[in-house]
Amino acid sequence: MQLQFKLPLKRWYRTAVPNLSEHRPLSKYKLKCGLEIHTQLDTRKKLFSQSTNDPFHSLERPNMHTSYFDIALPGTQPILNYEAVLYAIRLSLAIDAKVNLQSSFDRKHYFYGDQPMGYQITQHYRPFATGGQIKLNTDIDGVDDKNIRVIQLQLEQDTGKSVYKENEGLTLIDLNRSNVPLIEMVTHPDFTDVKQIRAFIKKYQNLVRHLNVSTGDLETGAMRVDVNLSVNDFARVELKNLPNTSSIINAIKFEFHRQVQIIEDGKGPELLLHPETRGWNGEATVKLRSKETTIDYRYMPDPELPVISLSPLAVEGVAKGLPPAPEDVIKKLMAAPYSLSLKDAKLLTIKGNSQDQMYTQPELLQFYVETFRCYLKDVKKSGDGKINYKLPTNWIIHELLGTLNKLQMPLKKVTVIMKPEKFSEFLMLIHRKEISNATGKLLLFHVVENLDLIKDKKTLDFASLIDEYDLGKISQIDDRELEKICQDIIVQIEDKKLIENIVSGKKKNSIKYLIGLGMRLSQGRISPQEFERMFKKLLGI
Ligand SMILES: Nc1ncnc2c1ncn2[C@@H]1O[C@H](COP(=O)(O)OP(=O)(O)OP(=O)(O)O)[C@@H](O)[C@H]1O
Ligand SMILES: [Mg+2]
Numbered sequence: 453m454q455l456q457f458k459l460p461l462k463r464w465y466r467t468a469v470p471n472l473s474e475h476r477p478l479s480k481y482k483l484k485c486g487l488e489i490h491t492q493l494d495t496r497k498k499l500f501s502q503s504t505n506d507p508f509h510s511l512e513r514p515n516m517h518t519s520y521f522d523i524a525l526p527g528t529q530p531i532l533n534y535e536a537v538l539y540a541i542r543l544s545l546a547i548d549a550k551v552n553l554q555s556s557f558d559r560k561h562y563f564y565g566d567q568p569m570g571y572q573i574t575q576h577y578r579p580f581a582t583g584g585q586i587k588l589n590t591d592i593d594g595v596d597d598k599n600i601r602v603i604q605l606q607l608e609q610d611t612g613k614s615v616y617k618e619n620e621g622l623t624l625i626d627l628n629r630s631n632v633p634l635i636e637m638v639t640h641p642d643f644t645d646v647k648q649i650r651a652f653i654k655k656y657q658n659l660v661r662h663l664n665v666s667t668g669d670l671e672t673g674a675m676r677v678d679v680n681l682s683v684n685d686f687a688r689v690e691l692k693n694l695p696n697t698s699s700i701i702n703a704i705k706f707e708f709h710r711q712v713q714i715i716e717d718g719k720g721p722e723l724l725l726h727p728e729t730r731g732w733n734g735e736a737t738v739k740l741r742s743k744e745t746t747i748d749y750r751y752m753p754d755p756e757l758p759v760i761s762l763s764p765l766a767v768e769g770v771a772k773g774l775p776p777a778p779e780d781v782i783k784k785l786m787a788a789p790y791s792l793s794l795k796d797a798k799l800l801t802i803k804g805n806s807q808d809q810m811y812t813q814p815e816l817l818q819f820y821v822e823t824f825r826c827y828l829k830d831v832k833k834s835g836d837g838k839i840n841y842k843l844p845t846n847w848i849i850h851e852l853l854g855t856l857n858k859l860q861m862p863l864k865k866v867t868v869i870m871k872p873e874k875f876s877e878f879l880m881l882i883h884r885k886e887i888s889n890a891t892g893k894l895l896l897f898h899v900v901e902n903l904d905l906i907k908d909k910k911t912l913d914f915a916s917l918i919d920e921y922d923l924g925k926i927s928q929i930d931d932r933e934l935e936k937i938c939q940d941i942i943v944q945i946e947d948k949k950l951i952e953n954i955v956s957g958k959k960k961n962s963i964k965y966l967i968g969l970g971m972r973l974s975q976g977r978i979s980p981q982e983f984e985r986m987f988k989k990l991l992g993i
């Protein structure tokens with residue numbers, strides 16, 4: 453029987469879980485955890501059939517992407533999808549696992565409504581890859597350096613989904629997910645702290661996204677984490693059905709305390725003797741069943757699937773096409789000449805959780821790096837030498853991305869017109885102080901907003917845009933003209949007290965308000981320093 457969680461989703465977040473650090477002499481109680489992480493591969497087709505692999509976009513239309521094999525009609529047979537094999541090689545190599553040139557499929561038997569074959573095809577006797585590791589790193593992952601060893605990776609098929617209609621007393625079965633390719637990655641029980649587990653999940657999630665093998669989302673179930681936990685070498689408890697990071701962390705904390713209490717009460721040898729499987733109801737872990745043993749599953753080689761036999765050349769070929777590890781890219785971006793902050797370097801490298809990003813990380817990274825290169829070249833060419841390393845960062849990572857989000861404009865569309873050389877031309881306008889920052893913002897917004905018009909003209913000419921919209925910075929503004937603007941502002945201001953307070957020195961900073969009015973009036977074409985100088989002169993301070 454599967455446990456049905458009846459709690460509203462919100463309760464996952466509201467639970468009061470004891471704080472590990474508040475507990476008794478913890479040194480007496482050693483936490484040991486190992487993870488089994490299931491990741492759905494983002495292949496076009498399913499693992500053993502020609503059905504579309506799309507378990508989420510069809511939630512309103514259950515059983516839409518199902519072939520005879522996916523619904524287990526007798527007589528249908530599996531045919532392996534090699535795209536899934538390529539993805540599995542990518543992931544295995546990226547975590548330093550040894551890809552086994554010969555691996556094979558086995559049947560793991562158990563009965564479930566959403567598993568109509570009566571068994572799951574997985575790899576038990578000869579897994580896809582063996583060994584490997586993921587290193588947690590203080591600088592990048594925010595936890596003490598720690599090496600988490602991987603036992604193995606196995607290719608397997610996903611099950612269908614049970615949809616419980618409690619009011620009607622019905623359980624519905626949706627087989628859209630049935631036979632979606634999964635990689636189960638199993639770690640050694642190397643974790644000794646929840647912080648390591650949180651960091652590891654994030655890192656592994658980033659990795660599968662970086663390799664483009666999965667969306668890695670926990671919320672949709674594209675990534676599912678089972679935690680095995682034991683205290684002081686008593687039997688392990690397996691925690692399953694943990695839908696998001698906070699339930700994973702809270703369930704671990706709860707379970708640790710539950711086991712510590714049992715040991716303190718002297719009942720460890722009695723209650724923690726046999727492995728069991730527990731779920732999380734939002735407040736406590738609850739027993740689902742005793743842990744199945746290998747014998748229970750009656751593993752047997754699948755007689756319908758031949759051995760996966762890989763040539764070393766195929767593995768080498770995949771290895772050559774692997775992108776550099778996210779960690780290496782981040783380190784490179786944080787070093788000279790880029791000198792980015794960890795936050796900005798991560799933004800260029802690691803996909804965030806948001807679904808509607810206007811860019812992919814490889815697109816953004818490439819644009820940034822190439823623009824940076826053009827900017828260095830342009831500065832050298834211009835002969836004024838002084839490179840402002842922050843300029844590309846500020847204008848690409850902060851300003852451009854903000855503009856894309858505001859206008860819901862994909863980066864891809866922008867970079868067709870604003871190629872790195874063009875963007876560097878734009879940066880040089882600011883670099884040479886031909887336009888102010890405020891004008892730059894207006895100009896960038898204008899260009900992105902009117903991309904289609906610019907496309908017609910086939911050219912993007914900043915100089916003519918500056919002319920056309922009268923955006924040129926009046927840096928050489930004549931003092932009489934500036935004086936007139938400032939004088940008008942002072943005369944027209946209604947709050948006379950404000951002026952008095954500036955003059956008397958009571959509220960010196962209010963001068964910024966006047967400067968702001970001036971900037972708005974001049975649309976940013978006169979620098980704030982010029983305004984400050986003139987206001988001070990006029991007010992005699
Ligand atoms: N003493 C222990 N304490 C905590 N975790 C442990 C301990 N011993 C083993 N583990 C962890 O238990 C997990 C075992 O996973 P594995 O997939 O090999 O088998 P399983 O859980 O029996 O099978 P299934 O795939 O059916 O869940 C590993 O992550 C391993 O690190
Ligand atoms: Mg397992």
Ligand SMILES: [Mg+2]
Nearest residue numbers: 488678680690
């Ligand atoms: Mg398990």
